[in-house]
Amino acid sequence: MIDQVTGAGTVQLKALLELEARFQPKLCGLRVMECAQDNGLRMTVKLRDFQVRDLLSLTQFFGFGSETFSLAVNLLDRFLAVMKVQPKHLACVGLCCFYIAVKTSEDQKSVPLASDLIRISQNRFTVHDMMRMEKIILEKLHWKVKAPTALHFLRFFHSRIQEQLHTESRWILNLERLEAQLKACHCSFTFTKVKPSLLALALLSLEMEDQHECEALDDLQESLTVKAGELVCVRELVAKCLAEYASTKCLKPSGQRLRWMISGRTARQLKHSYYKIAHLPTIPEYAC
Structure with missing residues (x-):
């Protein structure tokens, strides 16, 4: 169903919205995590x-697409919201969610071996451990993998809005920059409780706040039955998140520690660009 939602239209949007609620992390589980004490025994934010x-x-190391990362985060959050995961098992859970997302979103030829994933990420569990955990995750999520993520909505909304903008104004909404902003939001627990459609709308709304009002954006807000106050609230959360991400105090993803633990076979398969990952991935300012 999700793979078929590529065009702009009421039918496609309705299909995405109907699926959205089924693939959201359980709020009760998220609240438990949010209240957990940081004592090394419980899963925390x-x-x-x-x-x-x-x-x-x-994701950056292997050069995988935004779809893979967004889906991996969705799987991780949904699993953490239904299972009491001990901190010592988190790395295995996370890598399994990533592996499931890779096999779902990427070309089969690009899927790395589980052993190489473990080696590159410098984890100490075995392939057997990973396979067992993968089965547990899929069972607890009822084998529902292809989730409608905020990325699906972001691309869909972007397409709808671009259709109504003048050619000279389309540069304002650069999709690469928007996707980078979404990745920054995914790194914050705050947005696990926000509907993907609302997060995508807030990103677009924030990006266009200094521009003339767009009728398509208003139409989308109406289609989502989102109240103005609710959108403003999420926009403020997004703005705060992006400001923190841009600051030097924010711990950003780094591929540095992933570079050296690679077998000869894996090294021969990797592209040269994989060895040139920026230490601090930034959000593009603009694109011509």
């Missing part, structure tokens, strides 16, 4: 955010 940044590092 801080640990979750660290794990997501590691997933972004892996």
Whole structure:
């Protein structure tokens, strides 16, 4: 169903919205994580955010698409919201969610071996451990993998708005920059409780706040039955998140520690660009 939603139209949007609620992390589980004490025994918000940044590092390292990262985060959050994961098992859970997302979103020829993933990420569990955890994750999520993520909505909304903008104004909404902003939001637990459609709309609304009002944006807000106050609130959260991400105090994903733990076979398969990952991935300012 999700793979078929590529055009602009009421039918496609309705299909995405109907699926959205089924693939949201359970709020009760997220609240438990939010209230957990940082004592090394319980899963916490801080640990979750660290794990997501590691997933972004892996995504950049292998050159995988935004779809892979967004889906991996969705799988991770949904699993953490239904299972009491011990911190010592988090790395295995995170890597399995990433592996499932890679096999779902990427070309089969690009899927790395599980052993190489473990080696590159410098984890100590075995392939057998990873396969067992992958089965547990899929069972707990009822084998529902292809989720409508905020990225699906962002691309869909972007396409709708671009159709109504004048040619000279289309540069304002650069999709690469918007996707980079979304990745920054994924690294913050704050947005696990925000509907993907609302997060995507808030990103677009924030990006266009200094521009003339766009009728398409108003139409989308009406289609989502989003109240103005609710959109303003999420926009403020997005603005705060992006400001923190841009600051030097923010711990950003890094591929540095991933570079050297690679087998000869894997090294021969990797492109040269994989060895030139920026230490601090930034959000593009603009694009011509």
